[in-house]
Amino acid sequence: MRYRSDDCAIYYSRRKFREAYKLAGINQWKMDILRHSYGTYRLPILKSADALALEMGNSPDVIFRHYRRPMNEASASAYFDLRPEVSPVPYIQ
Numbered sequence: 001m002r003y004r005s006d007d008c009a010i011y012y013s014r015r016k017f018r019e020a021y022k023l024a025g026i027n028q029w030k031m032d033i034l035r036h037s038y039g040t041y042r043l044p045i046l047k048s049a050d051a052l053a054l055e056m057g058n059s060p061d062v063i064f065r066h067y068r069r070p071m072n073e074a075s076a077s078a079y080f081d082l083r084p085e086v087s088p089v090p091y092i093q
């Protein structure tokens with residue numbers, strides 16, 4: 001299955017994602033955790049709720065209500081620099 005279209009849009013399969021995190025030993029995944037983490041850590045880097053709202057398809061009000069947390073730019077950058085210490089989980093067909 002292709003995960004990227006010709007216009008570079010990324011397809012998301014909940015079933016494939018669930019298979020991947022279960023294979024990684026994670027039994028439960030909190031709803032929208034990736035989206036919330038992205039918003040929380042991206043805001044200090046952009047320094048603009050308007051810009052983040054545009055990236056995420058929300059309003060600045062939603063950004064302030066759900067994603068604004070005490071976070072400095074260095075911690076936010078460190079979050080996006082995280083890399084696994086072990087080999088990634090094998091590709092799931």
